[in-house]
Amino acid sequence: MQRYCSPTMTFIYGQALGLQSEFNTILLTSNRATNIDRFPFTPLYEKEKTLSERFYRFVHKALGSYALLSENQLKYFEDILVKENIKVIHAQFGPSGIEILPLAKKLHIPLVTTFHGYDASELLSNKRYAHALAELFDYSFCIVVSEHMMNQLIPYGLRQDCSRVIYCGIPVNKFHYVERMPIFQKIKEGKAITLLQISALVEKKGHRYTLEAFSRLLSTHPNCTLVIAGDGMLRRELEAYCTELNIEKKVSFVGSVNSETAFKLMKDADIFVHHSVTQSNGDKEGIPTVLMEAMATGLPVISTFHSGIPELIRNSINGYLVPEKDIAAYTDAIIRSFSSPETLHRTARQTIEESFALEHQNRKLNQFIREISYE
Secondary structure (H helix, E strand, O other): OOOOOOOOOOHHHHHHHHHOOOOOOEEEOOOOOOOOOOOOOOEEEEOOOHHHHHHHHHHHOOOOOOOOOOHHHHHHHHHHHHHHHOOOOEEEEEHHHHHHHHHHHOOOOOOOEEEOOOOOOOHHHHHHHHHHHHHHHOOEEEEEEEEEEEEHHHHHHOOHHHEEEOOEEEEEHOOOOOOOOOOHHHHHHOOOEEEEEEEEOOOOOOOOHHHHHHHHHHOOEEEEEEEEOOOEEEEEEEEHHHHHHOOHEEEEEEEEOOOOHHHHHHOOOOOEEOOOOOOOOOOOOOHHHHHHHHHOOOOOOOEEEOOOOOOOOOEEOOEEEEHHHOOHHHHHHHHHOOOOOHHHHHHHHHHHHOOEEHHHHHHHHHHHHHHHOOO
8 A cells, every 4th residue: 555656766676576476466546647657567457536535635634634545545455455356465664554444453464564764853843643543543553664754653652572673775786886986086186076965955965965065065076966856845945055055156956866767867966965954844754765775886975863864874884974953063074075995885785685675685575574474
């Protein structure tokens, strides 16, 4: 069970394909099924709320309920689950688990809910959501994408004996290791140094701090450029900030990219930056898969001590970590990465191959589903 499937949700699509390789897997969505060309899957069933049903949901939320499916949706999904003889329901994100919980209980089907980020951070301040989580945790098995997230949810009723940490992985064969000229050698020869960030243009991705650090960097290393890939509501604001900092000629916004273009950008880059921060509404990352992709190519990666990211990046061993919003430390880490040893780049690749490969994580997911289906 999932909300299908924004352009950044390659990790959900990868899990779905992994499940389909072993199980009779169907996808249900309670929103409009978009991006089918990017994420084709069969069978896929959608049942979007009508305008009147959205009003019904709004009223019930105002009265204290949370994340309700309409009666029409419940009946539609119930018929499909029965017809397909579904043995386990897997809900992506906490709100989807809460939505499908009444139907899972009615049909006595085990439910697994995966938490990815905002559903284990921002939403926890909503008392209705927290109350609904307690009921969900009483019935559902759970998957979290980091140890940090597990610890965040335990006070809300998460049962560790019924839960697993299963990282989102990446297809390592699509992000192979790239031999690059050492950055210190490029500096010596007067060649341009390219920094890259790929992410949605939203607050928690920390682009303002990247731009501030980059502005400082240019004062001592004017031969650097910054490429920002991705789109979102902050694009105009960030472009205006570049103008304010007088760095607009050094920063390129290239828009949304697919995985093939992302790899090409990584192949041409020298450093990957991703300054994750806790958003003003409390929203946090899980572990951004784009960091895994960059590490797989051997790029030196610079990120923050944020959420589950330290479970991926070991500071100065396979990448660099700095405190959130610490511009001086961020700038210093970028400069230190100019002389990062080849062993750091190789260790980054090794980390992904051994612990964050999609195939490996999907095997863990499939094993968990098998254990649940046989109970």
